Structures are given as structure tokens and as C-alpha cells.
Amino acid sequence: MQETNISPANLEMCLKCNLCTEVCPMYAVNPQYPGPKQAGPDGERYRLRDPEFFDAALKYCLNCKRCEVVCPSGVKVADIIAVNRLKYGKPSHPLRDRMLASTDFVGSLASPFAPVVNPVLGLGVTKSVMDGVLGITEHRTFPKYSSKKFVSWFKRHAAEQEQFPRQIHYFHGCYVNYNYPQLGKDFVKLMNACGYGVKLLEKEKCCGVALIANGFGDQATKQAKVNLESIGKADTEVLTTSSTCTFTMRDEYEHVLGLDNSSQREKIILTTKWLFDKIEAGEIRLAFREDFKMKALYHIPCHMQKMGWEQYSIQLLRMIPGLELTVLEQHCCGISGTFGFKKENYEFSKEIGQTLFEDIKAAAPETVITDCETCKWQIEQFTKVPTFNPINILAQAMDFEKTQTLNAN
Template sequence: MANETQTQNVSVNNFEQCLKCSICTVYCPVSAVSPEYPGPKQAGPDAERYRLKNKEFFDDALKMCLNCKRCEVACPNDVHIGDIIQAARIKYNTHRPKLRDMMLANTDFVGTMASPFAAIANPILKLKPMKAVLHGVMAIDKHRTFPDYSSRKFESWFKKNAASEQEKFNKHVSYFHGCYVNYNYPQLGMDFVKVMNAVGYGVHLLEKEKCCGVALIANGMPKQAKRQGEVNMTSMRKAIAKGHQVLTTSSTCTFTMRDEYDHLLGIDNHDVRDSISLATRFLFQLIEKGEIKLAFREDYHKRVAYHSACHMERMGWAPYSTRLLRMIPDIDFVMLESQCCGISGTYGFKKENYERSQAIGKGLFDQIKEVTPDCVATDCETCKWQIEMSTGTPVMNPISIIAEALDVETTRKLNKLD
């Protein structure tokens, strides 16, 4: 028995591997701007020992954690600090979420309600009196511009304009478009379909798609998140059974479904996880294997600064997107130093967080202003809102840049589609 003892440490989320080196505190975007937040080390592994003794040691201030996971990326000892904090919130928090938080968290419900009325909803959400109401009654910050709700959902566009074409292809993928593409920015979904079709892949929607649940987790609604997660897993299993990979264009949705489902929500995703991938990663891997080729327009020039979103950092996948972008011949590529933009999903929308949110992002905004790119590229939709609002620089998903730069005809030829 002695030979098996002490060969590994298996404390929950590795909290006991913490060497108390304090490196995580250097990279926490919150603690420097909000002294009320105890910081990742204290909120995570330090207090966890005492919470195990007595749940009274749970501190409400943990809700200030953005769940950006930058502490985990920085940790040299593989302590899942962010998971410890989120798990403690799920386990010990007794407060019911506020109406405002429920509204912000239910991105797909609100989206469903708003989209048909986009023409009405968008101007209303932008009207000063409405913003005042949101600010005062709902505690949604008045500085925030709600992302426009598209008048036509991506799903509707797809069914009407694209679905019938997809069966023509020999190879197929399923697309988890996410709430943002569906309600706010269908163009990204269209760009994705354009690129995939150009390299010979048919795109299909999942049988049933629910919001990945990231906002529900952040707003203290893990049960609902779990229910939605189970629905997604069931749909994905069906797609995988057909031999599809499930692709996304959002780093946060991907991260949530691959890692948070299992770690935080207790959803068994082990048979699905490896088949969920980010579109940029999927494309890069196929190109590297020589299975597909991309051809780009010769007249495409752009100075692109890539921002590695928090959950992209956590997944460690930024090089897939950046190396893919750098395949575009005339791109002037700048890698930004990875810092949190401060929005963190719904966090920055809340009145009480607005100023902090902007303070957190300042370092990134300053970098962008210094670099003066034509556009910022990032794999996260909420970073897009925040960076566009705060710097005025347009922000594009790498897939949209690829779609814009793509020489579709040549690409189709290279991939023997014509």
C-alpha cells in the first residue's frame, strides 16, 4: 500500500496544491479595482479550507468574481482557483437571483421576446428614458448599449436560405450558433456557413439548441443551467452519432460546454466534449492535415490586433485562431497582450459593476489605442461589445475576417468542389 500512497494529490479542484505563491492575485482583474473582493487566492483555496470546516465562512463577495479564469491560467501549480470559487457559490450561496439578473441571464428567452420586435425593441432600448428605467429600476447601467437585436434570427435565415443547400456536401458539421449569433449578430453565422461551404462542409443546426448557460451560472442559477446543458448534450449526441463535429464561433460557449458542464454543473459530457470545437481550431487542424485549403483575395489588407478572450486563454486555444488569421497573406497581425476587457458576459451590464468593468478593461483599451488596428479580432462576442463601446474600434470574429478575406471561387476549386 505504501507504494501507492502520496503519489498524487486529488483534492477537489486541486485546492490543496496551492503553494500560496500569490501569483494568481497579480492576474485577477477584479481585486485591484474592487477592494471588497477578497482576491482569487483568499476567495479560492485559502477560504476553501475553512468552508470545509463550516459553511458560515462563505462570503457573499465571491459573487464579484468574473469567472474569467485568469487566475487558473496564471497558476503555476494547476490549482483550479476559478472553479473553487464558482463551486463555492453554487454550493453555499443562499440568495435568490434578482429579477434583473434573471433577465440578463436568460439570454435566449429575452432574445426570443425581443427579436420579432427588433424594430421596436432596438430603438426603445436605446432611448434615454428607457435607459433611465433600466438603470434605475432594473439596475442595468445606462452607459451600456444593448447589443442590437436582429430583426431576423439566424435560425430563420438559415432555414430559409441555407438549409436546403447543405445536403449537397459530402462532409458535414453541426453548428452551435449560440444566443449572440441567433438574436444579435446573424452575420457571423452566415460568415461561418460561407467559409464551411467553401471548403466542402455542409452545416446543420442541432435538433434543439439552448443557451449554453454561462450567464445562468454567473448569475446564480445553476439548476436552470444544468437543465439547458442536458438538452444541448442530448442534441449533440444525436449530431455526433451522425458523424458530425459540433462547431461554435464563441470561445465562451465552447469553454462552458466542454469544461464548466462537467466541473461546475455535474453534467456528464465525457462522450461529447472532444467533439465540441471552435470553428477556427477545426479549420486549422484540417488545413494542417492537408484535408482542406484556403485561398484569399489578393486585395485584402488589414491591420488586425488579436485579443485573446478570457475563456480562450483558459482553453489555451488562441494559437489556432491566430495562426489561422496569419495565413491571410497581407494581414498586418499584432498580438495584444492578453488582459480582461472587463465585460465578462453580463457582469458589465449591471449598474453596480459599470465603473469597475471599465477600469478592468482600461489596460486593454490603451493597448488598442496605441496599436491603432483596422479591427480587433476576438473569439468572444461579449468582448466585442465592450471593446467597440470603449474604443470605437470595430471588432470581428476571426471567422468573419476569414470569410471577408476568402476568395470563395478559388477556395472551392482548391477543395475540388467545382
């Protein structure tokens, strides 16, 4: 792993205002967690003198970046914590953490056997064994695997995609590939209606967010380099449908892994932002079905808030005439990727998300919409409200033929 670019000067920018501590969801529920100011800039002064000052309680940081969003001084609080966890942190359960972090490897093993794997993962006895032996909480519902990978479906449709006059690349991510190909299919449908054929990258690896969170910096760096090389070779922008993959490749590759992604960063764009910008520029038009009716809430994922991109998804969804959309107040859902799957974190994960779950239950919507797949898992588990990506909703609400005609030239 390369050295990162957090300089001691960045620590000196801390004003000791404690605003970061005020908004830290982990500090609010866990007395063992020192909070962002202490874990970040304050602790870093000591760690720079002697790594012995590394505090194992930094493992509780959710990497939600809420501290950085409120910091009036631009201190890279969460980046400081993430870098130190990679440098000095030790996995509490190496086998479990490796399994949870290896989304590509586990997905490629589980997907062909999905009809067996899915029911087995839901059995009480399996959950008890995973809880007792691996330290994966028995209370967690695993996302289902798909027996057909998105890339297999895409290969059968790749030739059709080449017929479109314009092309766009898609970074699908592990969740679309192994668990939820429908999101990828909806993306392709939407792009086709807008007059774009879809291409996949020459090579795509998991963005590495779970590897970073679980302390496997070297593996994350290897995967990041593969992605950056492929994105660099792509002759168009590279669209994504996961806010977390987007954020990881744009910001964490540089800030946490220390990689130079300056020539790729601006090519990596969440689809809702790209689409909104194209509509604003008059380059794309969408038409919607008159019979589409839905009452939904939009949840802002923490990483979406950090990028400042939530308004693109919200404004795009507001273009759907039949969608009654309410935007929820921003609260962390508490799952933080693989964090909420670990036995020792489950209660924290649930408690952090409580306000969000209560807000959703009180509104009793048909649907929640959010750009992050792990927020989706958490919301569905604790509220039972089906939760979708904005791209799923746009693809459902869109009048495909009319949109295609509008974008024919």
C-alpha cells in the same frame, strides 16, 4: 444540480505562492474582493466546515480563469469559487439577474420587434428606468437585436446544405441567433467553400454561461443536458464560433455543473481550431482575395487563453496575405458577460479593461478581432473600434470560388 468533482485534495495542492492574486484583475481594482487564493482554496477549507463562512464578495469574481492559468499547482481556483457561488450565493437583484441570464427567452421576445426594441433600448429615458428600477447601468450600450433570427435564415438554406458531400454540425449560440446572424452566415459560407454542408443540432439551448454566472445552476443544468444530448446524437464534430460557449460546454459543464460530458467534450471544437487542424493535415485549403487589405489587432479572450487555443485563431488569421495583424498583450477586457451590465459593477468593469482600451487606441487599427462576443461589446463601447470574430474576417478575405475549387474533391 449534481455535486462537482473538486476534491479537498485539490485544495491541499495550494503552495501559497500568491501568483493567482498577482494576475487577478478584480483584486487589482476592488478592495472588497478577497482575491483568488483567499476566495478559492483558503476560504474553501472554512466553507467545508461551515457554509456560514461563505463570503458574499465572491460575487465579484469574473470567472476569467486567469488564476487557474498561472497556478503552478493545478488548483481549480476559479472553479471552487464558481461552485460556491452557485451553492450559496444570493442574487443581489433577482429580476435583473434573471433577465440578463435568460438570453434565449429575452432574445426570442425581442428579436421579432427589433426595429422597435433597438431604438427604445438606446433612449436616455429607457436607460434611466433600467438603471433606477432594474439596476442595469445606464452607461451600457446593449447589443442590437436582429429582426431575422439565424435559424430562420438557415431553414431556408438547409436543403442546399444537404447537397455537400461532407457535413459538419454548428452550435450557433444565442448571440448569432438573436443579435448577429451574419456571423452564422459567414460560418456557413466558409464551410461551404471548404466542401462542407452545415447541419444544426436537433435541439440547441443557450450554453448557460450567463445562468451559471448569475446563480441559476438548476436552469443551466437543464439546458446543458439538452445540449449534451443533442451533441451526443450528432454524427459529426460540433463547431462553434464563440470561445465562451465552447469553454462553457467543454469545461464548465463538468467542473462547475458536475455533469459527465466526457463523451461529448472532444466533439465540441472552436471553428478556428478545427480549420487550422484540417489545413495542417492537408484536408482543406484556403485561397484569399488579392484585393483584401486590413490592419487589425487580435485580442485574446480570457477563456481562449484558458483553453490554450488562441494560437489557432492567430495562425489562421496570419494565413491571410492582406491582413496586417498585431496580437495584443493579454488583458481582461472587464465585461465578463453580464457582470459589466450591472450598475454596481460598471466602474470595475471599465477600470479592469482600461489597459486593453489604451493599447487599442494607441495602435489605431481599422479593426479588432476576437473570438468572444462579450469582449467585442466591451471593446467597441470603450474604443469605438469595430470588432469582429475571426470567422467574419476569414469569410471576407477568402476567395470563395477558388477555395471551393481547391476543396472540390
